[in-house]
Amino acid sequence: MIAGMMVAVMLTTGRSVGAEQQVLGSIDDAGTRTIQIRAENGAGLSADVLDRIGGIDGIEWAAAFSSAIDATNTQIPDGTRVPVRLAYGTHLERLGIPKSSPVPGGLAYASPTALTQFGLPDVAGSITLTTGASYGMAGTLTTPDFLAAFEPVTLIPQPDATGGETVNVLLVIADRPDLVAPVSDAVLSVLAADDPTKITVQTSEALAQLRAIVQTQLGTFARGLVLVILATTGILVAIILYGLVMMRRKDFGRRRALGATRALIITLLLTQTALLALTGVILGVTASTLTLVLAGDPHPGWAFTTATSILALTTALAAALIPALTAAGRQPIHELRVP
Structure with missing residues (x-):
């Protein structure tokens, strides 16, 4: 029986x-805990926002990124241009970036898609930005779901940032789906942007409710x-x-x-x-x-x-x-x- x-x-x-x-x-894989804040040029959002949101409960992970800058393989100046972003945060190892770097601020990490477009499938070589700065390619990124929209992804971590650097994207992952709305409100309250009208917020609150x-x-x-x-x-x-x-x-x-x-x-x-x-x-x-x-x-x-x-x-x-x-x-x- x-x-x-x-x-x-x-x-x-x-x-x-x-x-x-x-x-x-499947719903969680779609990013039910993601809060994406975008700042247009001139919004005045700086990297020190990570210090301010560090005291907010209910945040599992957060990072900030600069606007995209085109880059090419240093050996192929006329090659495919791939967007590159400067990355700010103390927990970038979640993306496959080592916590410590032999050349702080001088190495880049790219997703497999970006490496293919650069022509660096073996992660051996360097890239040059349109600004003229060059960075060695140090490793492959693990691209989570909340970064899928940024593909091809190439990041240059900035461990020695002063906090005054301009950022255009702030990604925040809440501990639980039901915390998306309150965490989003709390983060917005401490952005300290010069022009809040140039700030847009995308959350997964609808997915969390579903x-x-x-x-x-x-x-x-x-x-x-x-x-x-x-x-x-x-x-x-x-x-x-x-x-x-x-x-x-x-x-x-x-x-x-x-x-x-x-x-x-x-x-x-x-x-x-x-x-x-x-x-x-x-x-x-x-x-x-x-x-x-x-x-x-x-x-x-x-x-x-x-x-x-x-x-x-x-x-x-x-x-x-x-x-x-x-x-x-x-x-x-x-x-x-x-x-």
Whole structure:
């Protein structure tokens, strides 16, 4: 019975939970926690904004970037021009940029797309900006989803920035999707731009709201289905155990006559039920996991599986409690008397 319950939960609610996790993961990949602030030329937004937003709770990551400057392979002056940005921030290692540099401010890092356009697929060479400055190509960038719109991406980290440098893009990642709106308001309040009318903000608040709706609806359905299955299983287990107790009532009467206490009878029944339920849980989890894997369906994860297993054991023990009390309450004289 418990094995069947585990299979039913894992193949219905478990499959729904796995699908929910995939949907939420897809939404998160689209950047539900991203706040992008763009400053036009003359807005007066400087790199020291990172110091001011550093005291705002709910920010996981932040970085600022200059306006794009065209650059070419130093060896191919007439080659493809690729946009390059100066990068400001203390956590650029998330992008694949080392925390320390042998030539601070003198090295560039590019995405695979940018390296191909530069003609530097082996990350060996240098680039020259239209301003005349040259930088050695030091490594490959890891381009996260929130930088996909900037492809091809080439960044020149500025670890020795004074804070007065002009920036045109500020990217902020909130800790959670529901914090996008309040974090956005807090960041805007400390921008200190000379001309706020030249500031535009793009947030993923709509995606965050969609995420919350999807999670609520799928979660409510999943919880309701689990409760129905658990309740049905609990009732059936209680009925079966009660029938077994009534069939063995004389056996329990003999045990009482030989000195067994009510507590001992209850303990024996609950222990037996727990061992059988544990066996059922193991069989059910194994069978349902193999079924999901073979069918190519999403697995709900081991956290859900563990929680469901604990609920199954608890349900079995709760269902066994009344039959156990009934068995412990049998009177030896009544059960052992000969008609």
